[in-house]
Amino acid sequence: MNIATSQHLFEKAQHFIPGGVNSPVRAFRAVGGSPVFIKSAKGPYVYDEDDNEYIELINSWGPMILGHANELIQKAVYDAIQHSFSFGAPTRREVEMAELIVSMVPSIEKVRMVNSGTEATMSAIRVARGFTGRDKIIKFEGCYHGHGDSFLIAAGSGAVTFGTPDSPGVTKGVANDTLTAPFNDLEAVQTLVNANKNTIAALILEPVVGNMGCVLPADGFLQGLRKICDEEGIVLILDEVMTGFRLAKGGAQERFGITPDLTTLGKIIGGGMPVGAYGGRADIMNKVSPAGPVYQAGTLSGNPIAMAAGLTMLNYLNDHPEVYTQLETSGEKLANGFKASMRKLGLNYTLNQIGSMYTLFFTDQPVTDFPSAKSSDLPLFGRYFHAMLDRGIYMGPSQFESMFLSTALEDKHLDTIIAANEESLKEILS
Numbered sequence: 001m002n003i004a005t006s007q008h009l010f011e012k013a014q015h016f017i018p019g020g021v022n023s024p025v026r027a028f029r030a031v032g033g034s035p036v037f038i039k040s041a042k043g044p045y046v047y048d049e050d051d052n053e054y055i056e057l058i059n060s061w062g063p064m065i066l067g068h069a070n071e072l073i074q075k076a077v078y079d080a081i082q083h084s085f086s087f088g089a090p091t092r093r094e095v096e097m098a099e100l101i102v103s104m105v106p107s108i109e110k111v112r113m114v115n116s117g118t119e120a121t122m123s124a125i126r127v128a129r130g131f132t133g134r135d136k137i138i139k140f141e142g143c144y145h146g147h148g149d150s151f152l153i154a155a156g157s158g159a160v161t162f163g164t165p166d167s168p169g170v171t172k173g174v175a176n177d178t179l180t181a182p183f184n185d186l187e188a189v190q191t192l193v194n195a196n197k198n199t200i201a202a203l204i205l206e207p208v209v210g211n212m213g214c215v216l217p218a219d220g221f222l223q224g225l226r227k228i229c230d231e232e233g234i235v236l237i238l239d240e241v242m243t244g245f246r247l248a249k250g251g252a253q254e255r256f257g258i259t260p261d262l263t264t265l266g267k268i269i270g271g272g273m274p275v276g277a278y279g280g281r282a283d284i285m286n287k288v289s290p291a292g293p294v295y296q297a298g299t300l301s302g303n304p305i306a307m308a309a310g311l312t313m314l315n316y317l318n319d320h321p322e323v324y325t326q327l328e329t330s331g332e333k334l335a336n337g338f339k340a341s342m343r344k345l346g347l348n349y350t351l352n353q354i355g356s357m358y359t360l361f362f363t364d365q366p367v368t369d370f371p372s373a374k375s376s377d378l379p380l381f382g383r384y385f386h387a388m389l390d391r392g393i394y395m396g397p398s399q400f401e402s403m404f405l406s407t408a409l410e411d412k413h414l415d416t417i418i419a420a421n422e423e424s425l426k427e428i429l430s
């Protein structure tokens with residue numbers, strides 16, 4: 001495959017941008033080689049600077065549920081930009097957006113818009129601390145909640161991809177306030193809570209993890225956490241930046257029947273524009289400034305263009321339940337195809353899949369937490385990634401990421417992915 005233009009751009013980028021990229025995983029360091037620079041995308045396809053076409057499994061790390069450059073969203077953005085790009089003042093669309101989110105996610109009674117998932121999680125723990133008067137939080141090993149200092153402790157996604165789940169620059173004081181537990185281990189959480197009575201403000205987790213690869217909660221895990229939080233007065237925060245509006249209309253919390261106190265949302269609610277939000281119980285959210293004393297603000301928050309894109313997408317999802325039927329069917333078809341290929345090739349790798357999220361882990365162990373995710377053969381994943389890329393499949397360039405399907409993927413695309421997977425597995429093992 002000719003990626004000469006991408007290679008040239010990457011060389012140049014490294015002179016001006018740290019590592020040549022604006023977010024670490026994009027650099028392909030975990031899989032080797034030079035990243036492809038994307039020029040455009042439409043529906044299920046992305047195109048690089050050398051005009052190679054790929055079937056899209058990253059989908060901007062989640063938000064492109066309806067595929068790229070969806071015409072309804074395009075039109076909404078086009079209409080919105082006629083009226084300028086930012087006001088830094090309240091707008092009608094923000095009210096409509098808040099009302100829509102509250103109607104789609106029953107645990108959210110009030111919601112505040114921000115500009116990224118990172119801002120959403122940072123703000124959510126601040127308000128949890130303000131509400132409880134406590135300092136510590138619990139997070140799970142391998143979960144990623146953006147790059148706020150408090151979360152860069154045993155963090156997943158790019159942090160683990162680069163071997164820096166604990167980042168320099170995070171002060172000891174901040175690190176001391178973040179307690180970590182293994183995912184899917186209720187006993188460990190109970191032990192932590194018992195040892196830190198009346199000091200834990202919040203427990204935050206990805207209800208389905210996307211950031212150590214796709215890892216599902218064990219039966220009863222989420223309910224068990226809810227119970228512990230209730231008993232100890234801890235604010236339960238579900239980080240649905242990846243799962244919100246994707247795993248069900250009301251997110252993973254609807255799918256697993258769990259009611260958090262706060263929810264964090266991100267990129268999906270902007271339809272691809274830079275957006276985040278946090279919301280939940282009114283008594284907690286009423287602590288946020290100017291209703292209450294917990295300060296949080298943003299010049300670009302509720303940006304009118306982002307709101308136009310997000311509202312259009314969420315309204316579409318709200319009115320078209322068949323989106324979720326399609327995402328389920330596509331996810332199952334892909335998983336069945338991958339499993340059939342592995343049976344045929346005598347392989348026993350672990351495929352974790354739920355709805356439109358999946359990760360093929362290059363390990364024979366069930367992957368239920370961070371250590372089991374890390375038992376994967378990372379060099380083998382790197383070879384698989386490149387074998388898939390050569391066959392025109394654009395995947396997240398790390399074992400510790402989930403893939404995301406969109407409704408733009410038709411049966412023929414899924415068949416192509418399944419065939420490419422089988423050929424790639426054969427190639428890397430030959």
Ligand code: PLP
Binds near residue numbers: 118144145211
């Ligand atoms: N929370 C989760 C679960 C995420 O997956 C991410 C990003 O991938 C974030 C928070 C941070 O969001 P952002 O990259 O928009 O800051």
